[in-house]
Amino acid sequence: MNPPAGTPDKLIYFDNAATTFPKPQAVVDAVVDYMTRIGGNPGRSGHQLSIDAGEIVFSAREAVASLFGVTNPMRVIFCSNATDALNLAIQGMLHDGGHAVTTAMEHNSTIRPLRELERRGGVEVTVVPSPGGVVDPADFEKALRSDTRLAVVNHASNAFGIIQPLGAIGDICRRRGVVLLADCAQTAGLVPIDMKKDPVDIIAFAGHKGLYGPTGTGGLLLSEGFDHGMMRPLKYGGTGSSSDSVYQPDFLPDMYESGTLNAAGLSGLCAGIKYIFSLQEGVRGIHLRKKDLAAYFLARAEERVRGFDPPASASLVETGVISFNIEGMEPSDVAYHLSDRYNIMCRAGLHCAPMAHRTMGTFPEGAVRFSFGVFNTKDEIDYAISALEEISAMKEAG
Amino acid sequence: MNAFSVILFYSATSSIWTARLLKKAGIERKMVPIPRYLSSDCGYCVRIKSDDIPRVREVLEKGGVEFARIEAWK
Numbered sequence: 106m107n108p109p110a111g112t113p114d115k116l117i118y119f120d121n122a123a124t125t126f127p128k129p130q131a132v133v134d135a136v137v138d139y140m141t142r143i144g145g146n147p148g149r150s151g152h153q154l155s156i157d158a159g160e161i162v163f164s165a166r167e168a169v170a171s172l173f174g175v176t177n178p179m180r181v182i183f184c185s186n187a188t189d190a191l192n193l194a195i196q197g198m199l200h201d202g203g204h205a206v207t208t209a210m211e212h213n214s215t216i217r218p219l220r221e222l223e224r225r226g227g228v229e230v231t232v233v234p235s236p237g238g239v240v241d242p243a244d245f246e247k248a249l250r251s252d253t254r255l256a257v258v259n260h261a262s263n264a265f266g267i268i269q270p271l272g273a274i275g276d277i278c279r280r281r282g283v284v285l286l287a288d289c290a291q292t293a294g295l296v297p298i299d300m301k302k303d304p305v306d307i308i309a310f311a312g313h314k315g316l317y318g319p320t321g322t323g324g325l326l327l328s329e330g331f332d333h334g335m336m337r338p339l340k341y342g343g344t345g346s347s348s349d350s351v352y353q354p355d356f357l358p359d360m361y362e363s364g365t366l367n368a369a370g371l372s373g374l375c376a377g378i379k380y381i382f383s384l385q386e387g388v389r390g391i392h393l394r395k396k397d398l399a400a401y402f403l404a405r406a407e408e409r410v411r412g413f414d415p416p417a418s419a420s421l422v423e424t425g426v427i428s429f430n431i432e433g434m435e436p437s438d439v440a441y442h443l444s445d446r447y448n449i450m451c452r453a454g455l456h457c458a459p460m461a462h463r464t465m466g467t468f469p470e471g472a473v474r475f476s477f478g479v480f481n482t483k484d485e486i487d488y489a490i491s492a493l494e495e496i497s498a499m500k501e502a503g
Numbered sequence: 504m505n506a507f508s509v510i511l512f513y514s515a516t517s518s519i520w521t522a523r524l525l526k527k528a529g530i531e532r533k534m535v536p537i538p539r540y541l542s543s544d545c546g547y548c549v550r551i552k553s554d555d556i557p558r559v560r561e562v563l564e565k566g567g568v569e570f571a572r573i574e575a576w577k
Contacts, residue, residue: 150545156547347544
């Protein structure tokens, strides 16, 4: 075959669900700008460089708020990644016990903190089966109890690209007075959410995936109606505010943002979100493009790669994330050959989502995952299909 | 009355938000370190012309910005 891409000089990156790469040049420039021109600690001193750093962080706050239809930028809480944000929400909401309901498609970033709280005692967790990868809102409602404090829903699976019916679940939660936390690690910047209209109380997002920011960025968004007094902080310490007190402030966002923020990363995150806004059709355009790339890959792989076996139904793949196996081959071997021989970067295994893989019938072996980003092309997919054809033939040859 | 006043906030984030809203409204403002005689906080606050206080209050209320208090700048 004649490789159009994936040569030693040009690698193909299909691991965008882990973190997007490459980042837009504007993101790199924004990080460098902070590191070389500004450098102050946001909110900690009165000098100009501290003020400039505070301006940058605030711009990132406004950009995130705007992306999710939140009017008040103080309701954006920056954390170091989506897992950090989810831990804040889960541990903060269940600090004095209670019942939580979640789906069988969760990532370990939600099910592990839930199970840990359950193991410590005082918290009970109900996992609602999600046959075929999608939870039935009626089943979700049946799992709610009078003492249910929190519903935790993975908006889109990091392993299978399947979206949960967040709106229908949110309507149920509102009706039943249950706080809904949506894990939007995979959908922020990809599937539009408007917190003014959509019935979601808390959103956790990653800054370094679909928002194209640097690693080390993420956070929570709190809807206007959510009473943050219900959510205890995970960390306590310096906030630059109420410095005469030895107690944690109770106002947003300081209550949850102890310690120096990742100003360099947030500078990049702001540029990443501006990049998304600058694209034709913005978030919706990215969604359509990723769906198109996934459909293009699936159609060709089904036709040309012997033993190609994707566990998720093609019609459910929404976020440009596809897991598959090649019959008779270990997923880690397939990923190794893709990287070693073809310079194609992807992820194999359980993708930190053992529960989702159990649901989809790929536990414990896992699967090979391709996750596309805005910079991927159909040429790259054509090359990957040829590579997979050759790899599957290697198996045939023994 | 002092020519200038300062708006003190609970959070440094609110001071930046305020400075932006005032800029948009065309109201003269400057971010300055919090004077020690007003607070032991280590961040910044927003200095305004005292004559602008009614307009500033209006902008903050409309924007939904919480502030602690407005004090005379010495």
